[in-house]
Amino acid sequence: MTSYRTGIIACGIIARVHARGWQGVQGCPTRIGAIADTNPDALREFGDFFGVGVEHRYADYREMLDREGLDFVDVCSWHQQHAEMVIAAAARRPKAIICQKPMAVDLGEADAMLTACERNGVKLLIAYQRPHHATWLKARDLIRQGVVGRVTQIQLEEGGNLLNTNSHNIRLALFLMDEPQVEWALGAVERTTDQVERGLPAEDACLGVAGCDNGAAIFIQGNLTRGLGQGCRVIGSHGIMELDTTYHPESAIPSDAPMYMPEGLSARYNYEIGTVRYLNGSTNGWQEVIAPWHDCWSHQCQEVIDWVEGRVEQPISGAARGRAVQEIMMALFESARKRQRIYLPLKTRVNPLKLMVEDGELPVEWPGRYERRAGLVRGEAMSWHQEPL
Numbered sequence: 001m002t003s004y005r006t007g008i009i010a011c012g013i014i015a016r017v018h019a020r021g022w023q024g025v026q027g028c029p030t031r032i033g034a035i036a037d038t039n040p041d042a043l044r045e046f047g048d049f050f051g052v053g054v055e056h057r058y059a060d061y062r063e064m065l066d067r068e069g070l071d072f073v074d075v076c077s078w079h080q081q082h083a084e085m086v087i088a089a090a091a092r093r094p095k096a097i098i099c100q101k102p103m104a105v106d107l108g109e110a111d112a113m114l115t116a117c118e119r120n121g122v123k124l125l126i127a128y129q130r131p132h133h134a135t136w137l138k139a140r141d142l143i144r145q146g147v148v149g150r151v152t153q154i155q156l157e158e159g160g161n162l163l164n165t166n167s168h169n170i171r172l173a174l175f176l177m178d179e180p181q182v183e184w185a186l187g188a189v190e191r192t193t194d195q196v197e198r199g200l201p202a203e204d205a206c207l208g209v210a211g212c213d214n215g216a217a218i219f220i221q222g223n224l225t226r227g228l229g230q231g232c233r234v235i236g237s238h239g240i241m242e243l244d245t246t247y248h249p250e251s252a253i254p255s256d257a258p259m260y261m262p263e264g265l266s267a268r269y270n271y272e273i274g275t276v277r278y279l280n281g282s283t284n285g286w287q288e289v290i291a292p293w294h295d296c297w298s299h300q301c302q303e304v305i306d307w308v309e310g311r312v313e314q315p316i317s318g319a320a321r322g323r324a325v326q327e328i329m330m331a332l333f334e335s336a337r338k339r340q341r342i343y344l345p346l347k348t349r350v351n352p353l354k355l356m357v358e359d360g361e362l363p364v365e366w367p368g369r370y371e372r373r374a375g376l377v378r379g380e381a382m383s384w385h386q387e388p389l
Contacts, residue, residue, distance in 0.1 A: 001030070001077045001203065002029060002309070003029055003030075004029055004030040004031075004071040004072055004095075004305070005030070005031060005032075005033030005034070005068070005069075005070050005071050005098070006022055006031070006032055006033060006070065006071065006072040006073070006305075007032075007033055007034040007035065007036070007064055007065070007070040007072070007073050007074065007094075008032060008034075008035045008074045008076055009035075009036050009037075009061045009064070009073065009075050009076060009077060009085050009254055010036070010037055010061075010075070010076040010077035010078075010081070010090075011036075011037040011042040011045070011047075011076070011348075012037075012042060012045055012076065012077075013047035013143045013262070013263055013266045013268075013374070013376065014076050014100055014175055014200050014378070015035075015046065015050075015074075015076035015298070016046070016050075016256060016259070016266040016267070017267070017269045018076055018100070018127070018263050018265060018297065018301075019032055019046075019050050019097075019271055019296055020254075020270045020294060020295070020297065020298075021129075021270065021297030021298045021300060021301045022074075022170065022298075023050075023298075024032065024270070024295045024297070024298030025301050025302050025303070025305065026297050026302070028307060029276070030071075030072065030301065030305065030386070031049050032052050033052075033056060033068060033070060034052065034056040034057070034058065034064050034068040034070065034288070035047055035050075035052050035056065035057055035058070035064075035317045036057075036058040036059070036060065036063075036064040036274055037061055038181070038252070039271065039378055040059070041260070041378060042059075042260075042378065043057050043058075043059070043256070045259040045260060046259070047133075048063040049259055052222060056068065058289040061085065061088070062088055062386050063083055065088060065089055065092040065364045066092065067255055070092075070094050071094055071095045071096075071308075071354075072094055072095060072096050072097070072098065073089040073092075073094045073096075073097045073098075074096070074097075074098050074099075074265055074306060075089065075097065075099040075100060075217070075267075076100050077100070078198040078199070079102060079104070079105050079163065079197075079198050079199075079200060079380060080104075080105055080198065080199055080200060081319060082099050082100070082103065082105075082109070082113070082224050083104050083105075083109035083110075083112055083113050085099075085322065085362075086099050086113045086116065086117070086124065086345065087113060087116040087248070089122075090113075090116040090117045090119075090120045090122045090284060091116065091120060093120050093122060095123065095308045096122065096123040096124070096125065096304050096307065096308050097117065097122055097123070097124050097125070098124075098125045098126075098127055098300075098301075098317070099113075099124065099125070099127065099319075099322075100125055100126075100127045100306055101126055101127050101167055101168070101171075101257045101322065101325075102126075102163045102164075102167045102322075102324070102325065102326060102329070103319065103323060103326045104323040104326060105163070105200055105351050105354075106266075106326075106330060106349060106351040106354075107147065107323075107326055107327055107330050107346055107349050108252075108349030108350060109350075110128070110322070110323045110326045110327075111323070113319065114306070114319055114320070114323060115222070116352070117319065120157040123168065123307055123308060124142060124318075124319035125300075125304055125307075125318060125319060126169070126317055126318075126319050126321070126322025126325075127297075127300065127317065127321075128167075128168060128171040128317055128321075128322065128325070129170075129269075129296045129299075129300050129317075130171075130172060130230065130245070130272075130274065130296060130304070131171065131172060131175040131226055131296075131299045131316050131317075132296035132297075132299040132316060132317075133245075133272075133273070133274025133296045134274065134291035134292055134293055134294050134296075135243075135275060135289050135290070135291045136141040136172070136175075136176075136243060136274045136276065137274075138276070138289055138291045139176065139241060139243060139276045139278075139289060140175060140176050140178075141252040142241070142278065142289065143176055143234065143236075143241065144178070144179075146195050146278060147236075147239060147278055148234055148235075148236025148237075148239035148240060148241050148278060148280060149236040149237035149238030149239060150215075150222050150237040150238075150301035151176075151177055151214070151216045151234055151235070151236050151363065152162070152215070152216055152217070152236060152237060153216060153217050153218075153219055153231065153234075153235040154173040154176065154177070154216065154217075154218050154219070154231060154232050154234050154235070155168035155219045155221075155223050155227070155228075155235065156170065156172075156173065156218065156219065156220045156221065156227075156228075156232050157221045157226075157227020157228050157229070157233075157289055158222060158223075158226075158227070158228075158229055159222070159223050159226075160194075160222065160223065161197050161202040161203055161206070161222060161223070161372075162203065162206050162222050162329050162332065162333075163197065163200070163202070163329060164197055164198075164202075164221075165222070165223050165230075166220055167325055167329060168230055169220070169230065169231070169232055170210075170218065170220065170325050170328055170329065171217045171322075171325045172229030172231070172239060172243065174321065174324060174325070175316065175321075176232070176234060176243075177212065177216060178221040179321060179324070180212040180213050180214040180216065180224050181212065181213040181344075182210045182211065182212055182213075182218075182324070182327070182328050182331075183211050183212065183213050183343065183344060184207070184210070184211045184331075184341050184342060184343045185208060185210045185211075185328055185331035185332050185334075185335055185336075185341070185342050185344070186208060186209050186210075186227075186332075186335050186341045186342070186345060187207065187208035187209075187220075187331070187333065187335040187336050187342075188206070188207045188208070188335075189203040189204075189205070189206050189207075189332075189333065189336045189337050189353065189362070190203060190204045190205040190206075191353075191362045191364065192356070192364055192365045192366060192367075193364055193365070193366050193368075193370070194368055194369040194370070195306075195369075195370060195372055195375060196369060196370070196371050197369070197371075197372045198371075198372075198373055199383060200351070200354065201353055201354050201357040202353075202372060203222070203223075203353060204223060205222055205223040205224050205269050206220065206221075206222035206223070206224075206332065207221055207222070207224060207333040208220040208335070210213060210328050210331075210332070213341050216369055219252075220332070228242060228243070228244050229244065229245065230244070230245045231243040231244040231245055231274075231275075234278075236280075238280050238281060239278055239279055239280030239281070239283075240278065240279050240280075241277070241278035241279075242276070242277055242278070243274065243275065243276050244274075244275045244276075245272050245273065245274055246272070246273050246275055247268055247271055247272055247273060248273065250265070252265045252271065253268055253271045255267075260289050262375050262376055263375075269294045269297070270297055270298075271295070272296065273289075274295060274296070275289075276288070276289035277289065284315055288338075300316075303316060303317060304317075322333050327344060327345070327346050329353060330346055330348065330351065331344060331346045333351065333352035333356075334346060336352070336353075336356070337352040337353075337355065337356050337361065351387050369383075371383040
């Protein structure tokens with residue numbers, strides 16, 4: 001079996017989840033060979049916990065890329081650093097890069113990432129892990145078999161802002177329908193407070209519809225109703241399917257201790273369970289879908305290896321699919337900005353929500369900037385991104 005070394009950039013909470021994913025691949029073909037983070041406490045804690053030697057810990061991620069000769073690079077930073085770090089990693093030509101979702105903060109950055117990887121022959125994946133749930137993989141097979149008939153609508157209902165949470169659900173909707181092309185998007189946003197999410201202006205609520213070339217529509221609600229959360233509702237011509245998530249018991253989930261745990265057990269994500277049920281004219285009520293559980297993050301890491309070794313041609317988490325999610329989200333914001341339906345391909349390369357905020361088109365009712373993720377920031381800073389936006 002071929003052995004690989006992965007370098008992780010940014011040693012925060014999501015990096016712990018990614019690391020467990022790599023370590024959970026059957027046969028352990030990949031080890032965490034090097035790590036990089038500007039925060040010395042995060043670097044030390046992560047290195048000690050996951051057994052990365054002091055000589056392979058870096059404050060400068062470019063130094064790590066130059067010195068370590070890595071097979072895989074795993075970018076676990078916050079949104080605004082994704083493009084910079086992926087482009088830098090691609091220039092050093094590892095076999096593959098996996099980047100935490102969302103792919104970028106706008107469509108221009110996403111395309112720059114794709115270009116950098118294409119010109120250097122590097123495979124790029126975006127870590128939308130939930131389609132790798134065992135039951136959700138089976139759900140796609142059932143939809144292909146016609147258990148709900150022709151899909152006419154997929155409903156997404158989630159709290160939080162679009163880039164952080166419903167991006168997962170948009171990816172799920174496309175996955176379940178075998179990656180249709182979105183032809184248009186119509187969206188509206190509400191922003192009454194000066195909220196930022198990881199340093200980027202965020203909406204308080206979002207509502208949108210995306211029309212697909214298969215005749216189906218994706219209906220998106222963000223921070224409007226208490227719905228399925230991480231999951232969706234598939235409406236078909238002959239039935240309904242609902243996908244949701246739950247977790248293993250807390251007692252079964254490994255602790256991060258002695259690492260800093262501002263959000264509790266990070267391994268809760270590794271121990272997430274996808275649930276599925278469907279209803280049609282022949283089921284006599286809801287039918288639960290059962291499949292042997294696996295860590296969806298490890299399944300995703302296995303896909304990275306399979307793609308590199310030639311066993312997969314079109315990976316579930318391939319970057320082109322992450323870009324499709326990015327384009328839909330930016331089209332929804334652009335629709336709100338231009339107050340009209342937006343036809344794809346999207347021509348606007350910047351983030352339309354950020355543009356609206358900068359241009360004063362979304363004046364807040366209650367002034368005072370605050371960071372939605374301030375609880376994750378170490379040290380004296382109250383925002384990850386201190387520079388003016």
